[in-house]
Amino acid sequence: MSEKIAEQYKVKTEPFYRPVSNEVELYQAAYARRMPVMLKGPTGCGKSRFVEYMAWKLGRPLITVACNEDMTASDLVGRFLLDKDGTKWQDGPLTTAARIGAICYLDEVVEARQDTTVVIHPLTDHRRSLPLDKKGELVEAHKDFQLVISYNPGYQSLMKDLKQSTKQRFGAMNFDYPDAVLEAEIVAKEAGVDADIAKKLVQxxxxxxxxxxxxxxxxxxxxxxxxxxxxxxxxxxPLAACQMTLVTPLTDDPDMRETLEAAVHTFFVS
Structure with missing residues (x-):
C-alpha cells in the first residue's frame, strides 16, 4: 500500500534545472546521510525547482507543503475525521512522508506558527520519529525519509524568524539568483524566447x-x-508583457512603478 502511495508522489519527468555551483553534490551528500536541509534565498530564485529536481534525480517521492500562518500542527501530522462510519484517522503530509520514505519539503516554513514548526524537531535529530499524540502512536521515519525546509531571510521580521533550536537541526544551503548569462539561458529555455529577449529581461x-x-x-x-x-x-x-509581470506585481508606489517602467523602456523601445 505504501509503495502505491509513494508512486503518486514521484516526480515523473526531469525538471529543468541548471546548477549554479556545487549545490547538487552537496545535497546528494546530505541525502546520503538523511541530513535535514534548509534552503535560504530570495523569492523565485529556484529553491523549489531545485528540490523537485533532486527528488527526480534521487528517484524519491516528493511531498510539498506550502506553509502559511493559519497552518496548525494537525495540518502537518494529521487529525481524526468524522464520516458515516464514525471517526477515522487521516495522516497529514509530514506523517505520510515519514511513513513512505518521501522527501518532505516545507516551503516558506517561517510563515507557519512557531508552535507548529516544533513538531518537526523529533524528525530532525537522532530519534527520526514523529509522535502522534492524538492517536497515541509513535511513527518511526522510513529509512529514506528526509526533511527539507526553505525560507527567505531577506524580509523576515524577528517575530517570523526561525528559532535557533530549529535552525541548528539543519544543514543549510544559500541560494541566490544565477549570474546574468546562466539566468538568461534559464529564461530562454523556460519561456521559449530567443537569447536576445532573455538577455534584455535579465538586464x-x-x-x-x-x-x-x-x-x-x-x-x-x-x-x-x-x-x-x-x-x-x-x-x-514586450512593454505590455513586462508591465503585467515585472512592474505591476512588485509595487503600488507610483514613483517606483515609473522607475521600473523606465528600465523596461530602456531595453524594449528602440
Whole structure:
C-alpha cells in the first residue's frame, strides 16, 4: 500500500534545472546521510525547482507543503475525521512522508506558527520519529525519509524568524539568483524566447534588484522573468508583457512603478 502511495508522489519527468555551483553534490551528500536541509534565498530564485529536481534525480517521492500562518500542527501530522462510519484517522503530509520514505519539503516554513514548526524537531535529530499524540502512536521515519525546509531571510521580521533550536537541526544551503548569462539561458529555455529577449529581461531584473531596500522589498525574481518571456512568446507586445509581470506585481508606489517602467523602456523601445 505504501509503495502505491509513494508512486503518486514521484516526480515523473526531469525538471529543468541548471546548477549554479556545487549545490547538487552537496545535497546528494546530505541525502546520503538523511541530513535535514534548509534552503535560504530570495523569492523565485529556484529553491523549489531545485528540490523537485533532486527528488527526480534521487528517484524519491516528493511531498510539498506550502506553509502559511493559519497552518496548525494537525495540518502537518494529521487529525481524526468524522464520516458515516464514525471517526477515522487521516495522516497529514509530514506523517505520510515519514511513513513512505518521501522527501518532505516545507516551503516558506517561517510563515507557519512557531508552535507548529516544533513538531518537526523529533524528525530532525537522532530519534527520526514523529509522535502522534492524538492517536497515541509513535511513527518511526522510513529509512529514506528526509526533511527539507526553505525560507527567505531577506524580509523576515524577528517575530517570523526561525528559532535557533530549529535552525541548528539543519544543514543549510544559500541560494541566490544565477549570474546574468546562466539566468538568461534559464529564461530562454523556460519561456521559449530567443537569447536576445532573455538577455534584455535579465538586464531589467538586475536594475530592479539594485532597488531592493531602496523602495522595493524584493527585486524581480527569475520566476517573473520566465512569466514575462512566456507572455512575449505568446505574442504579447514586450512593454505590455513586462508591465503585467515585472512592474505591476512588485509595487503600488507610483514613483517606483515609473522607475521600473523606465528600465523596461530602456531595453524594449528602440
Amino acid at each position: 531589467i531584473a538586475h536594475r530592479a534588484r539594485n532597488l531592493k531596500g531602496h523602495g522595493l522589498d524584493e527585486g524581480i525574481s527569475t520566476r517573473l522573468l520566465v512569466y514575462a518571456g512566456q507572455m512575449i512568446a505568446e505574442g504579447v507586445e
